[in-house]
Amino acid sequence: MSQVLHTPPQSTPPPSRVTQAGDDLTALAVRYGLSVSGARPTLRTYVSQLWARRHFITSFATAKLTAQYSQAKLGQIWQVMTPLLNAAVYYFIFGVLLGTKHGVPDYIPFLVTGVFIWTFTQSSIMAGTRAIAGNLGLVRALHFPRAALPISFCVQQLQQLLFSMAALIVILLCFGIPVTASWLLVIPALALQFVFNAGVSMVMARMGASTPDIAQLMPFVLRTWMYVSGVMWSIDKLSTKDHLPRVVSVLLETNPAAIYIDLMRFALIDSYHAGQLPAHVWPIAAGWALVAGVGGFIYFWKAEETYGRG
Secondary structure, three states: OOOOOOOOOOOOOOHHHHHHHHHHHHHHHHHOOOOOOOOOOOHHHHHHHHHHOHHHHHHHHHHHHHHHOOOOOOHHHHHHHHHHHHHHHHHHHHHHHOOOOOOOOOHHHHHHHHHHHHHHHHHHHHHHHOOOHHHHHHHHHOOOOOOHHHHHHHHHHHHHHHHHHHHHHHHHHHOOOOOOHHHHHHHHHHHHHHHHHHHHHHHHHHHHHHOOOHHHHHHHHHHHHHHOOOOOOOHHHHHOOOOOOHHHHHHHHHOHHHHHHHHHHHHHOOOOOHHHOOOOHHHHHHHHHHHHHHHHHHHHHOOHHHOOOO
């Protein structure tokens, strides 16, 4: 004799009752000041949170800089040796073999300054690309504004540049470059470049967080950017040639990397005069810093709640 068991159907509350319960929970959360965990704060709140953690940003940058060459026997000396070795290679290939040094006064100071300033931008962007994807443990373990990571990596690269500037000054003095009042222009030029680098780094940090493969592509992009930024050759000298279209000359001269390199050369090298700078160079430099800095920050902030998820 078979026995059939009938399972009574489960009753579901009416939609109105579910909606009422959800409204009650929302009201209860508002009453006690509760908010969604990990929700994106307002832009003003986000800036305040970031400023409150400014000591963490600088300390994190200093710690990363100290640990960068901790396993090497020469230690922090590599901070200076790496760009100098790159400059030596570029001098042999471009200055000697390709002859780009001809017609460029003080070519070695010209080249070394370009390499040092370009390395600041290149390293900041590469570090920013991996800022989130390479620090997921920190992102998932602690609650803090994620923009602190790409900014701290830019601070690290600025610290490294300032450390390397001692070698640059020695090279300038050895080649007879006098110390002049124009050297003070290094401060605003580096400040504008730092804002630009930080903005681009935040853009790349957001893109790298969702697509880690971008980190593999960036070295090729940055190498191409370097070749058109006048690191090893004079954009002004090339732009005066008749065969170069005017639009190409304008693009080369207003290239942000070239702008900041030109400003540093103008500040430090006495033979690099104002006539070699593009027109309105300081407004262009400030404009690039404003667009990249503000735009990159807002672009990064809009995806704040997605970092470390998945």
